[in-house]
Amino acid sequence: MDAFKPNNYLEELDPIEIVDLIEKSSLEDRIVIFNHLPAELSSTVFEFLIFSLQKEFLDALPSEQGAKLLNDLSPDDRTAFLEELPSQVLKELLKLLSHKERERTLKLLGYPENSVGRLMTPDYIAIKADWTVTEVLEYVRKYGHYSETISVLYVIDNQGVLIDDIDLKDFLFASPTDKVSTLTGDKFIALNVNDDQENAILIFQRYSREVLPVVDNQDILLGIVTADDVLNLMQDENTEDMQKVGGLEALDAPYMDTPFLELMQKRAGWLIILFIGEMLTATVLGFYQQEIEKAVVLTLFLPLIISSGGNSGSQASSLIIRALALGEVTLKDWWRIMHREIFSGLFLGLILGIIGYFRITLWSVFTDMYGPYSHLVAISVGLSLIGVVLWGTLSGSMLPLVMKALKFDPATSSAPFVATLVDVTGIIIYFTIAYIILQGTLL
Amino acid sequence: MDAFKPNNYLEELDPIEIVDLIEKSSLEDRIVIFNHLPAELSSTVFEFLIFSLQKEFLDALPSEQGAKLLNDLSPDDRTAFLEELPSQVLKELLKLLSHKERERTLKLLGYPENSVGRLMTPDYIAIKADWTVTEVLEYVRKYGHYSETISVLYVIDNQGVLIDDIDLKDFLFASPTDKVSTLTGDKFIALNVNDDQENAILIFQRYSREVLPVVDNQDILLGIVTADDVLNLMQDENTEDMQKVGGLEALDAPYMDTPFLELMQKRAGWLIILFIGEMLTATVLGFYQQEIEKAVVLTLFLPLIISSGGNSGSQASSLIIRALALGEVTLKDWWRIMHREIFSGLFLGLILGIIGYFRITLWSVFTDMYGPYSHLVAISVGLSLIGVVLWGTLSGSMLPLVMKALKFDPATSSAPFVATLVDVTGIIIYFTIAYIILQGTLL
Numbered sequence: 001m002d003a004f005k006p007n008n009y010l011e012e013l014d015p016i017e018i019v020d021l022i023e024k025s026s027l028e029d030r031i032v033i034f035n036h037l038p039a040e041l042s043s044t045v046f047e048f049l050i051f052s053l054q055k056e057f058l059d060a061l062p063s064e065q066g067a068k069l070l071n072d073l074s075p076d077d078r079t080a081f082l083e084e085l086p087s088q089v090l091k092e093l094l095k096l097l098s099h100k101e102r103e104r105t106l107k108l109l110g111y112p113e114n115s116v117g118r119l120m121t122p123d124y125i126a127i128k129a130d131w132t133v134t135e136v137l138e139y140v141r142k143y144g145h146y147s148e149t150i151s152v153l154y155v156i157d158n159q160g161v162l163i164d165d166i167d168l169k170d171f172l173f174a175s176p177t178d179k180v181s182t183l184t185g186d187k188f189i190a191l192n193v194n195d196d197q198e199n200a201i202l203i204f205q206r207y208s209r210e211v212l213p214v215v216d217n218q219d220i221l222l223g224i225v226t227a228d229d230v231l232n233l234m235q236d237e238n239t240e241d242m243q244k245v246g247g248l249e250a251l252d253a254p255y256m257d258t259p260f261l262e263l264m265q266k267r268a269g270w271l272i273i274l275f276i277g278e279m280l281t282a283t284v285l286g287f288y289q290q291e292i293e294k295a296v297v298l299t300l301f302l303p304l305i306i307s308s309g310g311n312s313g314s315q316a317s318s319l320i321i322r323a324l325a326l327g328e329v330t331l332k333d334w335w336r337i338m339h340r341e342i343f344s345g346l347f348l349g350l351i352l353g354i355i356g357y358f359r360i361t362l363w364s365v366f367t368d369m370y371g372p373y374s375h376l377v378a379i380s381v382g383l384s385l386i387g388v389v390l391w392g393t394l395s396g397s398m399l400p401l402v403m404k405a406l407k408f409d410p411a412t413s414s415a416p417f418v419a420t421l422v423d424v425t426g427i428i429i430y431f432t433i434a435y436i437i438l439q440g441t442l443l
Numbered sequence: 444m445d446a447f448k449p450n451n452y453l454e455e456l457d458p459i460e461i462v463d464l465i466e467k468s469s470l471e472d473r474i475v476i477f478n479h480l481p482a483e484l485s486s487t488v489f490e491f492l493i494f495s496l497q498k499e500f501l502d503a504l505p506s507e508q509g510a511k512l513l514n515d516l517s518p519d520d521r522t523a524f525l526e527e528l529p530s531q532v533l534k535e536l537l538k539l540l541s542h543k544e545r546e547r548t549l550k551l552l553g554y555p556e557n558s559v560g561r562l563m564t565p566d567y568i569a570i571k572a573d574w575t576v577t578e579v580l581e582y583v584r585k586y587g588h589y590s591e592t593i594s595v596l597y598v599i600d601n602q603g604v605l606i607d608d609i610d611l612k613d614f615l616f617a618s619p620t621d622k623v624s625t626l627t628g629d630k631f632i633a634l635n636v637n638d639d640q641e642n643a644i645l646i647f648q649r650y651s652r653e654v655l656p657v658v659d660n661q662d663i664l665l666g667i668v669t670a671d672d673v674l675n676l677m678q679d680e681n682t683e684d685m686q687k688v689g690g691l692e693a694l695d696a697p698y699m700d701t702p703f704l705e706l707m708q709k710r711a712g713w714l715i716i717l718f719i720g721e722m723l724t725a726t727v728l729g730f731y732q733q734e735i736e737k738a739v740v741l742t743l744f745l746p747l748i749i750s751s752g753g754n755s756g757s758q759a760s761s762l763i764i765r766a767l768a769l770g771e772v773t774l775k776d777w778w779r780i781m782h783r784e785i786f787s788g789l790f791l792g793l794i795l796g797i798i799g800y801f802r803i804t805l806w807s808v809f810t811d812m813y814g815p816y817s818h819l820v821a822i823s824v825g826l827s828l829i830g831v832v833l834w835g836t837l838s839g840s841m842l843p844l845v846m847k848a849l850k851f852d853p854a855t856s857s858a859p860f861v862a863t864l865v866d867v868t869g870i871i872i873y874f875t876i877a878y879i880i881l882q883g884t885l886l
Contacts (some may be wrong), residue, residue: 014630016649048649141615149653150612151594168611169593172584187457205678206459206491208671210592210653227670228651234674235648238681239765245688246761246858247754255766256776260783264790267758274754275795279802281746286812292739299735299742303724303749303866310753311690311717311859315710318689322682323698333699340703347707352718359722369729415689415858416754423746 015044022053031060043072051084052253058093067096074148075101076121076229079108083118084252116200117193119233120214120223123148126156129163129181133174140168152211154221155184162221164188165213190215193222197233202327204230241325244409245318247274247416270416277420284424288431295442297370298434301356301381306426308352309388310419313396316341317414320400324410334401338394345393349386357382373441380434387433388426395421458487465496474503486515494527495696501536510539517591518544519564519672522551526561527695559643560636562676563657563666566591569599572606572624576617583611595654597664598627605664607631608656633658636665640676645770647673684768687852688761690717690859713859720863724749727867731874738885740813741877744799744824749869751795751828752835753862759784759839760857767843767853777844781837788836792829800825816884823877830876831869838864 013021018037022030022045034057037045046054046069058066070078070093082090082105094102104122111117125147127136136153144150153171155163164184174183190213191200204212204227214223240250249266251258258266285292292299320337323329329337357378364374371377396418400410435443456464461480465473465488477500480488489497489512501509513521513536525533525548537545547565554560568590570579579596587593596614598606607627617626633656634643647655653670683693692709694701701709728735735742763780766772772780800821807817814820839861843853878886 014632137615140612144612144615149594150615151592151653169583169587172580172587172593189457201678204671205674208675210594210670227653227674228647231648231670231674231677232651234677234681235644235769238677238685239769242681242685242688242761242765245685246757248758248762251762254769254771255762256772256779260786263783264787267755267787268791268794271751271754271758271791271795272798275747275751275798278747278750281750282743282802285743285746289739289743289812292742296732296736296739299745300725300728300732302742302745303728303870304718304721306746307721307724307753307862307866308714308718310750310862311714312710314689314859315691315714318685319691319694319698322685326678326682326697328697329699336699340706343703344707344710348711348714351711351715355715355718369732416757419750419753419862423750427746 015041015048018045019048022049027056027060030056034061039068043069047073047077050253050257051081052257054081055085063096066093070096071098071101074121075104075108075123076119076148076225078105079118082109083113111193114197115193116191116195116197116214116225117222119197119200119229120191120193120225121148122223124154124213124221124224125150126154126160126221127180129155129157129179129184131180132176133171133178133180134176136171136180137176148224149211149226152224154213154224155180156221160220162188162190162213162215162219188213190219191225192217198237198325200225201230201234201237237325241321241409241411244411245321245415247271274416274420277417278423280424281427284427288427291431291435291443295377295434295438297374297377297442298380298431300370301360301377302427302430304356305381305384305388305430306423308385309392309422309426311392312345312348312389313392313418313422314415316344316393316396317400317418320397321410321414324400324404331401331405334398337397337401341393341397342390345390346386348393349389352389353382353385356385371442373438376437376441377434380430380437383437384426384430384433387429388422391425391429392418392422395425458484458491461488462491465492470499470503473499477504482511486512490516490520493696493700494524495700497524498528506539509536513539514541514544517564518547518551518566519562519591519668521548522561525552526556554636557640558636559634559638559640559657559668560665562640562643562672563634563636563668564591565666567597567656567664567667568593569597569603569664570623572598572600572622572627574623575619576614576621576623577619579614579623580619591667592654592669595667597656597667598623599664603663605631605633605656605658605662631656633662634668635660641680641768643668644673644677644680680768684764684852684854687854688764688858690714717859717863720860721866723867724870727870731870734874734878734886738820738877738881740817740820740885741823741874743813744803744820745870745873747799748824748827748831748873749866752831752865752869754835755788755791755832756835756839756861756865757858759787759836760843760861763840763843764853764857767847774844774848777841780840780844784836784840785833788833789829791836792832795832796825796828799828814885816881819880819884820877823873823880826880827869827873827876830872831865834868834872835861835865838868 022033025033034042097105108118123146125140125143140150151168152165153168154165157163165188166183170183189207191203193214193216210227211224213221214225215221243250247270249269251266360370360374360378360381364370399418400414403410403412465476468476477485540548551561566589568583568586583593594611595608596611597608600606608631609626613626632650634646636657636659647670655668656664657666657668658664686693690713692712694709803813803817803821803824807813842861843857846853
C-alpha cells in the first residue's frame with residue numbers, strides 16, 4: 001500500500017495524475033484509491049482510464065457505484081466503452097443505466113461500427129431561427145451546463161432539420177434584439193451519421209473545425225462530434241495502420257497492457273500466413289536445384305536481389321497506403337499511380353542494377369570467388385535487380401489499391417505481404433535471366 | 444479555360460470547393476480564378492492551399508496583392524508557410540509584412556523548429572482577475588473579433604503570468620457582478636513554448652482539450668494552440684513515421700504533388716544504403732560457398748529463414764516505434780520490453796520452427812528432393828527458424844530504442860533496416876546450426 005496516501009492528498013492531484021497513480025498501482029490498491037475519490041472526481045478519472053481498467057473497476061465495484069459511473073459518462077465516451085465489450089457483458093451493463101441514458105446509448109450503439117454515429121454525442125444546444133439573441137443567451141445559460149460544448153450553437157427548424165451552425169461569439173457581438181435568422185448564412189459543413197469515421201477525420205482536418213454537426217440523410221440534426229474525439233480516433237487509426245503495415249493484427253490496448261498470449265495471437269497469425277506463403281520460395285528454388293548445383297555462385301546474390309525487391313516494394317506500399325488514408329489518392333487514380341511507379345521502379349532498379357554490376361565486376365578483379373564467368377554473372381545480377389525492383393515497386397504500389405477495391409484495409413500486412421510476393425517472383429526473375437545469359441557457359 | 448466560369452459562380456462555392464477547383468486547374472487558370480475571388484474569400488482560400496500552390500501564387504501575383512495575402516494569414520498559418528521557404532525567399536517575403544505583423548512573425552520563427560512556439564498563435568484574449576463578469580463580456584465583444592478562438596479566456600496577472608484558463612461559457616453562467624477571481628481555480632494545463640510538438644500532441648490527446656495556453660519558463664502567457672492545428676500536425680507526424688518505417692525519407696508534399704525527381708531522391712538514398720548493407724549477405728554467403736556446394740539443399744530454405752526473421756523483426760519494430768510515438772513506453776522501459784520480446788521471439792520462433800520442421804519431414808515422404816539426410820535438414824531448418832525469429836524480434840524491438848537513445852527518429856527506415864540486419868546475421872545463424880548438425884553427414 002505504499003502508493004496510497006490519504007484522501008486530501010488525492011484531491012490535490014489533477015485527474016490525469018490520479019489516472020497515472022491508478023495505472024501504476026496493484027489491483028487492490030486501485031480499488032482503494034478509486035473508492036477514496038470524491039464523487040465528481042471519480043467520474044472524470046473513470047473517463048480517462050484505458051478500457052481494461054474501466055472494465056476492471058466496473059467488475060470490482062458494487063453495482064450501484066458502477067451504475068453511477070456509467071450514467072455519468074458522456075454519451076460518446078460511454079459508446080466507446082460499451083462497444084468494446086462482449087455482447088453478454090454489454091447486456092448486463094445496459095441494465096445499470098437509467099431509462100433515459102439506456103435509450104440514448106442504444107440509439108448510438110445502433111449505428112454501424114466505425115460510423116460517425118458511434119462517435120457523436122447528442123449533447124448540443126439547438127436554437128430556432130425566430131429567437132432573439134437575448135433569448136438564445138438565456139437559453140444557453142439555462143441548458144448549457146449539460147452540453148459537451150457550447151462554443152457553437154445549432155439552428156434547426158420545427159422538423160429538426162439543421163439550418164446553420166453559429167459560433168457563440170457571434171451572439172456576443174450581435175445586438176440583443178437581433179433575430180437568429182439575421183445571423184444565419186446558407187453554408188455549413190455537416191457530417192452524415194452513416195459516414196465512415198475516417199471520412200470525419202479528413203473533413204475535420206480539411207476545414208480546421210473544432211466541432212461539427214452530425215445529420216441523417218434528411219438533414220435532421222442528430223448530434224455533434226468534437227475535435228478532441230477526432231484526435232483520439234485519429235491516433236487509434238494511425239496506430240492500427242502502423243501495426244498492420246508491420247505485419248500484425250492491430251492491438252486493442254497499449255503494447256505494455258496487452259496480455260502476453262493476446263500479443264502472441266495478434267502476431268502469430270500473420271507470421272504463419274506469411275511463412276506458409278514464403279514456403280513457395282523453397283518450392284520454386286527446388287525447380288532450380290540443378291542450376292544451383294552447376295552455378296553455386298548464383299546463390300550468393302539471391303538474398304541481395306530479393307531483399308532489394310522487398311525494400312522497394314515496402315517503400316511503394318507505405319507511400320500509397322498513406323496517400324489513400326489521407327484521401328490524397330483514390331482508386332480512380334490507379335492508372336496515374338501505376339504510370340508513375342513504372343518509371344520509379346525502372347529508375348530505382350537501374351541505380352541498384354548498376355551498383356550491383358560494378359560491385360561484382362570490381363570484386364572479381366581481386367578474387368576468383370565468382371569464377372571465370374564473373375562478367376556474365378554481373379550482368380545477370382544487374383538485369384535481375386532492374387526486373388525485381390521494378391516488380392517490387394509495381395506490386396507494392398498496386399497491392400494497397402487492390403486491397404481497397406476488395407473492401408479490405410489497404411494497410412493490412414502489406415509490406416511483409418509484398419516482400420513475400422516479391423521473394424517468390426524475384427527468384428523466378430533471377431533464375432530466368434541468369435538462365436538466358438549464362439546458357440552455354442555456367443549453365 | 445474550361446474550368447473557369449464567371450465570378451458569381453465562384454461566389455456560390457465554399458472555400459474548399461474553390462481550393463479543389465484551383466488544384467485541378469492549369470497554372471494559368473489558377474491565377475485567373477484567384478484574381479476573380481472577392482478579397483476576403485481569397486484570404487481563406489489561400490490559407491487552405493497546399494504549400495507549393497501558396498508559393499506559386501505569391502510568385503505570380505503583384506507584390507501588393509501578395510503582401511495582403513501574407514498579412515491576412517493568421518500568425519500560426521503564416522509561420523507554417525514561411526518556415527518551409529529557403530531563407531533568401533523568406534527574407535524577401537518578410538519585407539511584404541506590415542511592421543506589426545513582421546515583428547510577430549519573426550518572434551514565432553525565433554522558436555526552434557518542431558517546438559510548440561512554432562505552432563502557437565498570439566491571438567488570444569487575456570483578462571485580469573479583478574475584472575467583473577460584465578467587464579469581461581464587454582472586453583470580449585470589443586476585442587474578440589481578432590482572436591482565433593474565444594471559447595476559453597486567459598486570466599493573467601500584471602506581469603503576464605498565466606493564472607488560469609476559464610471557459611467563456613462559465614462567464615455566461617456567472618452573475619454579472621462576480622469578479623473573475625471567484626471563477627479561477629488553482630489548476631490548469633499549459634504547454635511550454637520550447638516543448639517538442641510531439642509532446643503537445645500527447646497532452647492534447649490526454650486531456651481532451653480544444654485549446655491549450657502556451658507559457659515560457661516563467662509561466663508568462665505567450666499564445667495558444669488549438670486542437671485543429673494539432674490535428675494537422677498529428678497527421679503530418681504520422682505520415683512521416685509511416686514513410687520512414689517504409690524505408691524512405693518523409694516527403695514534403697502529397698505523393699501526387701511531389702515532383703518525380705524529388706520522389707526518386709527521397710527513395711533512392713535509403714534504398715542504396717540498404718542495398719550496400721545487404722551486399723554483406725553476398726560476402727557472408729561467400730564464406731559458406733564450400734558448404735553450399737556440398738549441400739545445395741540448404742540454399743532452398745535460405746529465403747524462407749531470413750524472411751521469417753525480417754517479418755518478425757518488422758512486427759516488433761512497428762509495435763515499439765508506435766508505442767514510443769504514443770508515449771506508452773519510454774527508454775526506461777527497455778529491460779521490460781526486452782524481457783517481453785525474448786519470450787515473444789522464442790514463442791513465435793517455436794511455432795514457425797515446428798511448422799518448418801514438419802513441412803520438410805512431410806515433403807520428404809513423397810520426394811527425395813531433400814536427399815538422404817532430409818531429417819537432419821529439417822532439424823537444422825527448425826532450429827534456425829527459432830534462432831532467427833528470436834534474433835529478428837529482439838533486434839526489431841531494440842533498434843527503435845537505440846535510435847531514440849541516440850536522438851535519431853526511431854521510425855527512420857527501421858523495418859527495412861532490421862530486415863537487412865537480420866538477413867546478414869540470419870545466414871550466419873543458419874549455416875552455423877546446419878554445420879553443427881550436418882557435420883559428418885552432408886557437410
